[in-house]
Amino acid sequence: MILITLPISTKYYRANAAAGLISSHGNQTDHLALLAFKAQITQDPLHLLDSWNTTLHFCQWHGVTCGRRHQRVVKLDLESHGLAGSLSPYIGNLSFLRFLVLENNSFHGEIPSEVVGRLFRLRVFALGNNSFTGEFPTNFSRNLEILSLGGNKLSGTFPKEICSLQKLRKLFLWGSNLTGSLPYALGNLSSLQVIDLAINQIVDRLPSDIGHTLPNLRELLIEGNHFFGPLPSSLFNITTLQLLDLASNGFIGQVPDNMGNMQKLQVLSLSDNRQLGSSGHADDLKFLSSLNSTILRYLLLSDCHLSGILHKSLSNISFTRLEKLLLFGNQISGIIPSEIFIKLPKLTELQLGDNFLTGNIPQGIGKLSNLRILDLGNNSLSGQIPSSIHNLTQLLDLHLIGNNFERAIPNTSNLQSLQELGLSSNKLNGTLEQLFSQTSHELLYAYLADNSFTGSLPFEVGNFENLIDMDVSNNNLEGEIPNTLGKCLNLQQLSLMGNSFRGSIPPSFSSLQGLRFLDLSLNNLSGEIPMFLHNLSSSLEYLNLSFNNFEGAVPTEGLFQNASAFSILGNTKLCGGIHELQLPICPDHKQKHTDKKHQISLHMKVAIGVIVSTTVLAALLLVVLCWVRRPKNVIDQTQKTSLYDHYERVSFLELHRATDGFSPANLIGTGHFGSVFKGVILEGTEPVAVKVLNMINHNTSKSFMAECEALRNVRHRNLIKIITACSTVDFQGNDFKALIFKFMTNGNLENWLHPIASNGSYLTENLNLSRRLNIVIDIASALDYLHNHCETPIIHCDLKPSNILLDEDMVAHVGDFGLAKFLQGNSNDSGTTNSTSSFSPRGTIGYIPPGRYIQLIFHLCFQFLTYFLNCSQIINSGA
Incomplete structure (x- = not known):
């Protein structure tokens, strides 16, 4: 030497x-x-x-x-x-x-x-989990038994010299940027007990005879590579195997069901192999019944393509030491079998979310006293959340989002370790006082949106000082926002939108120095926008105050210098702000005070104006009623609505099921760009309208994009709001596009004005003068919003009675934005307004609305209504 x-x-x-x-x-x-x-x-x-x-x-x-x-x-x-x-x-x-x-x-x-x-x-060369660089070393000692170089920054292909190390027992090369394929000679190292090649870039198949060439293998970890092809059945004949991790690869086909010999198996992970399974066959999970290991601890099968009925798959197994069961993100159906709560007593983590499970949660779930994570979100479960949840004292994460649970939240006082509570997008009701007075103050995440909770937001919310994210949007909460929220100093995201909160923004919000996202839109909040909000600019990334009753000057510092970082739409009494907002200039404070004589004179003028306006409006309405009763035989029902946020992902399969295969029996309308079907996506929920686009028409894609863009950027009670959209392929591989809206109970205005004899019987009431007046006001309000109050003005281009939808309260909603255009300029600016559309005729062929006269009438009606409302406000403020 x-x-x-x-x-x-x-x-x-x-x-x-x-x-x-x-x-x-x-x-x-x-x-x-x-x-x-x-x-x-x-x-x-x-x-x-x-x-x-x-x-x-x-x-x-x-x-x-x-x-x-x-x-x-x-x-x-x-x-x-x-x-x-x-x-x-x-x-x-x-x-x-x-x-x-x-x-x-x-x-x-x-x-x-x-x-x-x-x-x-x-014999042992262990340099793993450092920061070594360069090529893999190759001149290893022939006596080497353990080689550990994983977790470094080495590069190159798998070193073939390793295959000459006949005494090698353990090989750790995880996270080593290895590329290429495995040398065939690696399978001659029959002494190998551990192979850890996880998190590399290896592209290869597993050899079909791997179970015969590596009979002493105890651990095989190849997670996070690019292995492909079917799983070799010989792999599951290795009797010494204890840990098998094949996750995050590209394996395909069914899992072999010859696992009976792996009695020493403790961990089985096949997660994130998205082509496993057999495309909807009900026996994809039958391999579970062949598992015969009584010491299995982890069974990880999430995000695969496995189908099957959960009850049949788990009823006959008994993994008394199983700690983790992960089956989320598959296509598993059926009910949750109560047997698993008896046969899996050691479970600490149960994740069955993002499947097609139905039925109730069995009361027996309370027997899983060691459970720390429970995820059943995004299924079709229903009924009441079982009271036995109270017994899960070790629970850290309760995730039930996106189901059909109803009634009140059960007692949670024993859940003193709870850190994440996910109950959004259900049908829960009742108040939140009990929840916030009982739940652990260690709570970090509270997701309660899209339910029917009532009452106020309890002041006890201030006790959750560790709270990071809270979402109670789209409920029926009211009252003032509790000032105690300012005690939640770790709060980063807060959404209170879509409720009926009133009053001003609490001054304690100035303490939330880590707040990144704040949404208070669609409430009844009032007062001035607090100046302290601009002091949060170092953390606050987005602020939404839209559609409230705020008044006064908009700040111009901090966050309010960037128009894309905040929204104040629908607050008609605001002024000032940066130029991009184009709000009126705030009046001088001294000009707000006039002498008594001037106020009295003004009141008299206003009173006269109100009387004249009312008289003229009544006359104009009679003219309107004469014009709108013109014949028309084009029916295009495209029902739409707003608050179905829990349908975040809708596939062609779900829409196909919801409409019984787009059955003619569910057809409720046809038009130039497609057909509309009635359907029910989730059992027990309200029906929806599915507008299926006709892809043969070459303008369909443009119409689809126009409608999506228009509906995505508007929010008004008299405008249709899209639930979701589906852009994919059907069972034959053809392009498929659809828009999903809420089913409007009272159809469209065309069928009320001119009912068809064959089905006119469903019109139980006539359109009296009062109801017609309300519909006209609804339409005018929608058009005024589109033309004057959007960030980018929108021209509908196809306004007609068949595109006016009526909900269960006969409130009118303007729909069908397939021809809508956006103006690229401010209509208030001098000069010509640029538009994305040409001035060629648009809309329904063969039907020309009453033209300039009817437009003038609608315009005058709305102007008089606006004048009347303004006059009333002036009188009230001066009284």
Whole structure:
């Protein structure tokens, strides 16, 4: 063996030899090699190498082990010491070294070839979880039994030289940027017990005979690569297998059901193989019944393509030691079997979300006393949340979002460890006082949106000082926003939109210095926009105050300097702000006060104006009624609505089921761009209208995009709001596009004005003058919003009675925005207004509305209504 020459001080060796610290040339070499190693250490936070000094023999240094016979270093173990620096090549002079363990430190640079090639006695080479760079070393000792280089920054293909290490038992190369495929000769290493190649870029199939060539395999971890093809059945014949992790690859087909021999299996993970399963067959889960391991702890099958009935799949198994059961993100149907709560007593994590489960949650779930995570979200479960949830005292995460649960939330006082509560998009009701007075103050996330909660937001919410995210939007909450919310100093996201909160924004919000998202839109809040909001600009990324009753000046500092960072639409009494808002200039405060005589004179003028306006309006309405009763035989029912946010993802399959295969029996209207069907997406929910676009028409895609864009950017009680859209392919691979809206009970205005004899019987009431007046006001309000109050003015281009939808309260909604156009300018600006549309005729062929006269009448009606309302407000304010 050729030694790496080290500089030797004669005086140093004489002194240490006399003290008995150095006894031979070999000892001198080892001693100097260790000192050279220490010299390249730049960080030793635990000061563990302080013992490496002349007062102790080097065999007594921390982490150093010597052989008894020759006092030569046989083991250097400094694992997890926080050391940083480069690896000295002089380590190659430790010729008796058998164990080199430097894992979990911060070594960097290349691995010197001398460290690998010269240590022919080396059995364990463990440098994993550092920051080494460069190519993989290849000249390993033939005696190597354990090779651990995972978690570094090495590069290259899988080193084929590893296949010559016939004594190799454990191979750890996880997270090593490995590319290419595996050498075929790797399957001749029958001594291998552990293969960990997770988180690499390997592209390959698993050999079909892997169960025969690697009979001693105990752990196989290849998660996060690009393995593909079917799972070889021979793999599941390995009787020694304890851990099998094949997650996040591209395996396809059904899982073999010959797992009966794997009685030592503790972990089975096939998650995130999105082509597993057999495209809807009901027996994709039958392999579970072949699992015969009584010591199985983790069963991870999430985000695959597995179908099957949960009750049949789990009823006959008994995994008494199972801790985690993950089946979320599949196509599993049926009810939740109550047997699993008896046969799986050790469960700490049960995740069945994003499937097609139905029925109730069995009361027996309360027997899972060790449960920490329960996820049943985004299924079709119904009924009441069982009161036995109260017994899950270890629960950290309760996720029931996107189901059909109803009635009140059960008692949660025993859930003192709860950190995340997800109940959004259900049919829950009642108040929130009990929930916020009982639930653990350790709560971090509270998702309660899209339910029917009533009452106020309790002041006890201020007790949740660790709260990070709270969403109670789209409920029926009222009252003032509690000032105690300012105590939730960790709050980052808060949504109170779509309720009936009143009053001003609490001043305590100025304490929420970490707030990033605040949505208070669609409430009845009033007062001025607090100036302290602009002080939150260092954290606040988005602020929505739209559709409230705020008044006064809009701030111009902080967040309010960026028009895209906040929204104040629908607050008609605001003024000032940055130029992009185009709000009126705020009046001088002194001009708000006039003398008494001027006010009296103004009141008299207003009163006269109101009388004249009312008289003229009544006359104009009679003219309107004469014009609108013109014949028309084009029916285009496109029912739409707003608040169905829990249908976030709708597939072609779901729409096909909802409409009974788009059955003619469910057809409720046809038009130029498609047909409209009535359907029910989730059992027990309200019906929806599904507008299926006719893809043969070459303008359909443009119409689809126009309607989506228009409905996405508007929000008004008299405008149709889209639930969701579906853009995919059907069962034959053809393009499929559809828009989903709420089913409007009273159809469209055309059928009320001109009922068809064959189905006119459903019109139980006539359109009296009062009802017609309300409909006209609704339409005029919608048009005024589209033309004057949108950020970008919108022209409908196809307004007609068949596009006016009436809900259960006979409130009118303007729909069908397939021909809508956006104006690229402000209509109030001087000069010509630019528009994306041309001035060629648009709308329904063969039907021309009453033209300028009817437009003038609608315009005058709305102007008089606006004048009347303004006059009333002036009178009230001056009284």
